[in-house]
Amino acid sequence: MARKREPQTMAELLVQASYQIKGLKRGQQIEGKVSEILSKAVLVDIGGKTEGMVLGREFEAASEFIKNLKVGDKVLVSVASPEDRFGQTLLSLKRAAAVSAWDRFTKAKEKNEEVEVKVLETAQSGLIVSAEGVTGFIPLSQLGATLQKKVKDLPGKRLKVKVLEVDQGLNRLVFSEKEVSEKEKIEKIKKLLGKVKIDQIFEGEVSSILPFGIFVKVDLSGEKIEGLVHISEISWEKADNLASQFSEGEKVKVLVIGKDEEEGKLSLSIKKTLPDPWQEKVKKYSPESLVQGKVVRLISSGAIIEIEEGVEGLLHISKIPPQMKIDVGDSLPCFVEKIEPEKRRLSLGLVLKEKPVGYK
Structure with a gap:
């Protein structure tokens, strides 16, 4: 049913x-x-x-x-x-x-109106708040600069905010405090972003370092705009422990890879200002080249094989004989089927002494 x-x-x-009321329950x-x-x-x-x-x-x-x-x-x-x-x-x-509250938040978002919330507690990534009996969330990135310096003092305080996301079905309610406290600054940034071009390169300054990336301030027509370099855009190689790699105030070169004028967001990349070492390393390989690789991880579509540091290939599951068991750490003889520059990856085949039944 x-x-x-x-x-x-x-x-x-x-x-x-x-309906007509008879006996109440x-x-x-x-x-x-x-x-x-x-x-x-x-x-x-x-x-x-x-x-x-x-x-x-x-x-x-x-x-x-x-x-x-x-x-x-x-x-x-x-x-x-x-x-x-x-x-x-x-x-x-x-x-x-x-x-009524969910309906009010939906209309507030549509009309870009302010609402008031009460801070219940702090979380690692933001504030848990209550608004008209409904629990919501303010990410740290959506707090104005003044409040970011005194997050621990905010529980019990009432804040003026704007609604960023509202979904009653998912019980998701997200607010922004800086849309209220830094309204003029944000409007100015939105206008400035209209002048920014994709692939434009800036000399910026690291303003904050977080586990998921770093924020970098760049100068545009005498105004400072802050953009995010996500951890995946830090380096061509795997990046971690960003606090040990960068310091606040450090100068870095960044390239614009995206912008959202409506939200006032700027996406930046450090690695795209640097040569991609993969493009140079892969020049030594061509289709049918024989290679020896090490299985570094298993995925649903097959095995990822490391040919050398920074160069990986996919051995598709259809290329692995059904009776053959492969584990992480195994060394396998392979050959290059094709080179996929857009994925920074090689497509590999397995070198076999004889072709098993059903092998594609």
């Missing part, structure tokens, strides 16, 4: 809940009308003998949502308790508040 689709908007929730969804809003409670007409009440922890949990309610508003409530010891029906607005 197909799973019933969950309502995604307040309108859908109200349609789903519009815990968790039941009901459409009601706000009859009174008090300092610590909301009274909702749910068509029963008495009005239902949202109070205590349920009131606190939906406080942001309640601030925008007016007497006469239709709302979807859940029955928290059909009848307490005083004969009252206790209600919850959590689900309605969550749906």
Whole structure:
């Protein structure tokens, strides 16, 4: 049986809940009308003998949502308790508040509006925040320069932010604080990026070093623009422990490999300013050349064979006899089938004493 689709908007929730109320059950969804809003409670007409009440922890949990309610508003409530010891029906607005919040964030993103969030805790890569009862995230890269210097002091603080990503289905909500605190600077950067050309080379200065890459500031018309050199663009060889290779303030040559004017992002490469040693090394090989290589890793499509330092080839799984077992570290006699410059890789075949049945 197909799973019933969950309502995604307040309108859908109200349609789903519009039926005659008979006996109330815990968790039941009901459409009601706000009859009174008090300092610590909301009274909702749910068509029963008495009005239902949202109070205590349920009131606190939906406080942001309640601030925008007016007497006469239709709302979807859940029955928290059909009848307490005083004969009252206790209600919850959590689900309605969550749906309303997601709808609010979607509209805020579309209209590029600011919203307010509360910082709950710090994480290795950013801040965990709460916004209208929904948990969201602010990456460190989306904090303004001032706040980046005092991240540990932010839990409990309220911040003005803009919505970067919103996906209720994936429960994904990402914000940017610097889109608010550095709005003018970001707008200027977006305009400057329009002047930047792909493959343009700059002399830049390392501004920060992170596990996934380094940020480099480049000068454009007297203005500093920061771009990211991802770890995969540091060197033609494998790069790691970037903190031991670079220092803040160090001068580096970078090449522009991408830009996003709307997001104000600049992608840079260090390795593409340097000769690719693979192109020189591979000149000694040609189709049908015999080579001896070492298996360095096994993948779903076959085995990666290292011919020499910096030169690898793929021995496709279709070229390996079914009865032949290959392990990492094995030394294999191969021949070059073709050279693939775009992949910086050789396509290899296996040198066999005799051709097995089914070998392609």
